[in-house]
Structures are given as structure tokens and as C-alpha cells.
Amino acid sequence: EPQLTLDYYKTTCPDFARIVTATVTTKQIATPTTAAATLRVFFHDCMVDGCDASVLIAPNSFHKEERDNELNHALPGDGFDIVTRTKTALELACPRTVSCADILAQVVRDLVVMVGGPNYPVLLGRKDSLVSRLSDVEPNLPQPNMTMDVIINLFESKGITVHEMVALVGAHTLGFAHCSEFADRIYHYEKNIPTDPDMNPTYAEALKKFCSNYTKDPTMSAFLDLYTPGKFDNMYYRNLLKGLGLLATDQLMAEDPRTKPFVERYAANQTAFFEDFAEGMQKLGMVDVKTGDEGNVRDRCDVFNTFRA
Numbered sequence: 235e236p237q238l239t240l241d242y243y244k245t246t247c248p249d250f251a252r253i254v255t256a257t258v259t260t261k262q263i264a265t266p267t268t269a270a271a272t273l274r275v276f277f278h279d280c281m282v283d284g285c286d287a288s289v290l291i292a293p294n295s296f297h298k299e300e301r302d303n304e305l306n307h308a309l310p311g312d313g314f315d316i317v318t319r320t321k322t323a324l325e326l327a328c329p330r331t332v333s334c335a336d337i338l339a340q341v342v343r344d345l346v347v348m349v350g351g352p353n354y355p356v357l358l359g360r361k362d363s364l365v366s367r368l369s370d371v372e373p374n375l376p377q378p379n380m381t382m383d384v385i386i387n388l389f390e391s392k393g394i395t396v397h398e399m400v401a402l403v404g405a406h407t408l409g410f411a412h413c414s415e416f417a418d419r420i421y422h423y424e425k426n427i428p429t430d431p432d433m434n435p436t437y438a439e440a441l442k443k444f445c446s447n448y449t450k451d452p453t454m455s456a457f458l459d460l461y462t463p464g465k466f467d468n469m470y471y472r473n474l475l476k477g478l479g480l481l482a483t484d485q486l487m488a489e490d491p492r493t494k495p496f497v498e499r500y501a502a503n504q505t506a507f508f509e510d511f512a513e514g515m516q517k518l519g520m521v522d523v524k525t526g527d528e529g530n531v532r533d534r535c536d537v538f539n540t541f542r543a
């Protein structure tokens with residue numbers, strides 16, 4: 235187990251927490267989609283080679299990076315922008331000290347709190363990756379058309395248990411998904427079955443109309459949580475119990491006997507959801523973290539320190 239600590243920057247960057255909170259507050263108020271955007275970037279970072287900022291490396295014409303994989307194409311720009319802003323502010327206060335991986339972890343916690351979610355401590359001391367490999371993305375990220383067996387195994391391979399996983403997917407209480415991500419459920423689900431029988435029929439009809447133009451306009455997106463997409467709450471689970479899950483895997487959480495009890499528990503008890511989400515985020519934030527000379531502190535979060543002496 236790598237050693238991270240709560241007070242890692244206590245002497246080297248005493249204003250770390252305050253600077254992060256100030257930057258996050260300004261950005262989230264101006265751009266309310268930042269919280270969902272950044273939470274998803276953090277998830278995609280931690281699942282692929284651990285929480286090491288590997289996902290932040292910008293694509294360039296010489297080398298393929300994680301962001302060149304299709305699964306990362308839709309990662310929203312605001313999730314990267316908030317890291318850049320925070321890094322800039324921190325470089326002024328304490329140059330070459332705070333890693334991008336730590337910035338992302340701390341920024342996400344502050345954003346979750348800002349939109350109404352639980353507070354939890356963030357352990358610090360992660361180093362930034364020295365590589366970002368396109369080929370590492372696909373095998374490590376869940377997709378909405380996967381079976382529950384595959385998804386459970388994927389999370390368990392990162393040390394995340396089923397109840398922590400169900401709580402973490404509760405992040406879908408925020409944000410949206412493109413029509414292409416759930417089109418299979420509403421158009422020609424199976425031969426002679428037009429729509430996914432697990433989906434509320436009224437909801438399916440509304441989505442069908444809403445997405446009717448999605449092949450021509452691929453930006454068309456629907457809220458993952460129909461009722462409170464900007465608020466961090468347990469509405470996502472309450473929706474699932476009514477067949478109002480958007481992605482196939484969201485709805486599957488409420489059908490599979492291994493995950494259903496947790497969906498029911500979180501739908502009935504927001505405090506239980508918040509406790510388990512907080513625990514899950516701390517676990518997710520520790521996945522394969524790099525310390526010592528396994529990584530470094532990048533000067534810029536989107537490029538490696540290639541030219542640094």
C-alpha cells in the first residue's frame with residue numbers, strides 16, 4: 235500500500251486546500267457542468283493505470299495518448315480546464331510542488347461538496363505518470379453494453395467491491411449522456427422488441443422523440459438523472475426503481491440480484507448513499523497511485539516534463 239497522507243503539502247504548499255477551493259468555486263459557479271465533467275475525468279484517470287493524471291496528457295501528432303481512445307473523446311473540456319486553472323494558481327504559490335493527480339483528486343472532492351454531495355478526506359502524495367497509453371484505455375473502462383459479470387470483475391480488479399461500485403455509479407446523479415450511448419435501448423432493442431422492456435415505456439417514447447435526430451446531430455444528450463441532473467442526491471437510485479435509468483448498465487444495477495439490494499438501500503436512504511459514495515471515492519482515489527520515483531510532478535498537467543533538466 236503506497237503511503238499517502240492528509241498533510242502532504244503542509245510545509246511545501248500550506249495554502250494548497252484554500253487555493254483549490256477558491257479556484258473550484260469560481261469555475262463551478264460560472265460553469266455548472268464542471269462538477270459532472272471533472273468527476274468523469276477522475277473516474278477515467280483512476281481506472282486506467284491508477285490515479286496518476288495519465289488521462290490529462292493532450293493528444294499530439296507524434297504519439298497516441300489515452301485521450302485518443304474513443305471512450306475518452308467525449309470527456310468534457312471543463313474537466314480539464316479546471317485542472318489547468320488550479321495548476322496555474324498553485325504554480326504561482328508553490329512552483330513544481332503539487333502533482334496533477336493530487337489536484338484532480340482534491341478538485342473533485344470540492345466539486346462534489348459544492349453540488350450537495352458528501353465531504354470526505356483526500357489523502358495526498360500521488361505522483362504524475364510518465365506514460366499515457368491509448369491501448370490501456372479500452373480494457374479498463376466499463377461500457378453501457380457490458381454484462382454485470384464483466385463490470386463487477388472490472389471494478390473488483392481495482393479493489394472496488396460491489397457495494398462500493400453501486401455507490402460510485404451514483405455519480406450518474408449528475409450530468410448527461412449522448413443519445414448514441416443508449417440508442418440500442420430505444421430503437422430496435424431486439425428482433426420484434428422495439429424498446430428495452432426494463433425501461434419505463436413513457437420515458438422510452440420521450441427519449442425516442444428527443445433523440446430522433448441524433449445521427450445527424452451527434453451532440454444530442456439526455457440527463458442521466460432525469461429529475462435533478464445538477465444536484466448530488468439519491469434521485470438516480472429512485473429513478474432506477476421506476477425504470478428511469480438511462481444507460482443499459484444503470485438499469486441493470488436495479489435488476490441484477492447482486493446490485494439491486496444496494497440500489498434499494500440508497501433509494502430509501504440518502505445518508506447511506508453518501509457514506510458509501512464517500513468511502514468509494516476514497517478507495518477509487520487510491521487505485522494504483524504512484525509515489526517516489528514511480529512518477530514525478532508535472533510542470534504542466536497536459537504535457538510530460540520532457541525538456542526539464
Ligand code: HEM
Binds near residue numbers: 274408458483
Ligand atoms: C458501470 C459503470 C459505468 C459506465 C458503464 C459508465 C458509462 C458512462 C457513459 C456512457 C456516460 C455518458 C458519456 C457521454 O455520452 O458523453 C457517462 C457519464 C458520466 N459518468 Fe459514467 N459510467 C460508469 C461509472 C461511473 C463512475 C464510477 C463515475 C464516477 C465516480 C462516473 C461518472 C460519470 C459522470 C459524472 C458522467 C456525466 C459526465 C458529464 O455530464 O459531463 N461514471 N458514464
Ligand SMILES: [Ca+2]
Binds near residue numbers: 280281283284289
Ligand atoms: Ca490514470
Ligand SMILES: [Ca+2]
Binds near residue numbers: 407467
Ligand atoms: Ca441528481
